[in-house]
């Protein structure tokens with residue numbers, strides 16, 4: 001039994017914390033969980049003495065009871081005790097009592113907030129198994145294919161002991177493989193794949209003239225086969241979402257879209273944009289085109305049109321109509337004249353970001369219409385984002401709201417508790433740690449300029465490195481990890497840089513970030529979900545030292561990085577660095593304040609440390625703005641769906657482009 005468990009089964013100190021956090025109604029729940037935990041523990045000696053086939057028989061008996069309509073809640077004690085026993089035998093890990101509590105929170109449709117390294121992967125087996133008993137499938141949604149494969153492979157032996165099958169859905173899988181994976185009792189996959197499969201099924205059903213809302217379920221359960229094609233998914237019964245804040249909040253509005261244009265058509269359009277951008281310099285005002293100043297319109301003259309016709313063109317453009325060619329060239333000329341780099345737009349991480357002319361702020365995510373955005377992308381020689389024509393569309397949020405039972409786990413949820421409640425009607429339950437947390441957060445440091453900050457960071461790394469302590473440094477973007485890497489090289493500090501490009505190899509590198517003397521530079525997202533294990537000599541040195549180089553737009557992301565150290569009771573330290581020219585001031589307070597603070601920072605006499613609360617306020621302001629934006633979008637989306645349903649349309653298929 002874990003060291004923090006008190007006599008009545010609920011860990012000491014936690015009950016009071018929970019009550020202050022959640023208020024009265026949870027008290028009854030807590031008492032219930034406490035007594036269920038005792039019942040689970042009471043099963044243990046009996047189950048430990050049983051043969052493997054007896055465990056399987058018990059599991060089968062639970063299936064019968066669940067299918068016969070017995071409430072799943074009454075099966076929790078035996079079901080959870082069985083899973084614990086199975087894990088002990090299959091992978092030599094015994095669920096801690098706190099993991100049992102986490103598992104109960106998940107069963108009751110909550111978001112279990114568990115510190116990093118507390119074993120969410122193992123905890124997931126509990127509600128996933130129990131919900132699978134009904135026979136309608138249990139899904140576990142992870143953030144990437146790598147984690148889906150890894151977690152499923154790790155937990156499959158546990159489910160096998162209990163006679164449950166495990167499937168994995170991965171991006172390259174064929175329809176047949178997917179169908180088999182969804183037919184398993186438990187299916188691991190990414191939110192994205194679950195969403196695309198839903199859309200593909202929906203399109204298939206429409207082609208068969210059957211795409212009304214719940215026909216999918218009836219169709220598959222009746223095992224009807226139509227022309228060899230069949231939907232791959234069963235119904236949306238239970239889904240456990242790992243890293244729930246990333247998926248259910250940060251990615252909530254991300255639309256998953258299946259396009260109606262074929263690959264060849266898209267390639268032709270992209271080539272057309274690129275070709276038009278390339279030939280623009282050959283067109284001269286007055287000679288080849290007229291510019292109407294009032295309407296800002298370009299019109300090719302007869303000579304201009306003649307030039308378009310006579311120009312050499314890539315093979316793929318053969319067959320494109322002349323009117324189209326003229327239009328693409330006119331648009332490309334207009335972009336060159338009217339849209340200026342660093343004034344109307346900037347190029348950021350390979351994308352065009354519009355600069356709001358009124359505020360001077362970057363309007364992330366906004367796009368110009370009528371092909372202008374794509375023409376500018378072609379002009380800047382970056383990827384051209386051709387609208388694919390929407391055949392089917394669903395947002396991550398809509399997808400998960402379709403599940404009858406939903407649960408989530410993450411290390412950082414409390415600050416998003418209101419949003420979880422409002423959007424998903426899910427409570428956040430902070431689960432106590434198995435061992436006391438020994439992570440120490442050092443006082444935040446603020447510097448005048450980024451340059452001073454980077455030098456201080458390098459010095460911090462050097463000091464730790466001399467002592468052979470491992471250091472993990474998180475940056476907000478790839479270009480910043482490049483800057484830091486250069487400085488570290490100048491000081492002769494060997495290090496690794498990760499930019500979230502190669503999920504699998506990066507996970508391996510991050511897993512070794514806790515080795516003696518290792519220095520790892522990573523964007524906040526690189527290698528997430530990877531366990532950083534420490535050897536005893538490293539623990540004796542003080543554990544992993546995590547350096548956060550700047551405030552992120554969301555404090556949750558900062559905390560995810562901090563949680564890379566001090567796992568499972570390990571020692572560790574965290575140091576947050578900031579400077580007065582950090583991006584967060586611009587996004588939070590706008591360009592004027594940002595510029596003012598940059599100037600303050602450049603004055604040697606200024607004491608930057610006193611602006612710490614200003615930087616923190618800027619972050620809170622950005623968080624609030626993002627939250628408001630998400631609520632507005634949610635409202636509009638709901639209205640749109642309602643209206644379409646009233647008009648007899650399918651909100652996932654009859655989507656406006």
Ligand SMILES: Nc1ncnc2c1ncn2[C@@H]1O[C@H](COP(=O)(O)OP(=O)(O)OP(=O)(O)O)[C@@H](O)[C@H]1O
Pocket residue numbers: 092093094095096099114115116117118119120121122411528529530531
């Ligand atoms: N009950 C247990 N007994 C023994 N080892 C355990 C137990 N639970 C978890 N572990 C081990 O703890 C480590 C961390 O587990 P896991 O990666 O699931 O944590 P996590 O909470 O998902 O962390 P993160 O938030 O970083 O993804 C793993 O090596 C796992 O095998």
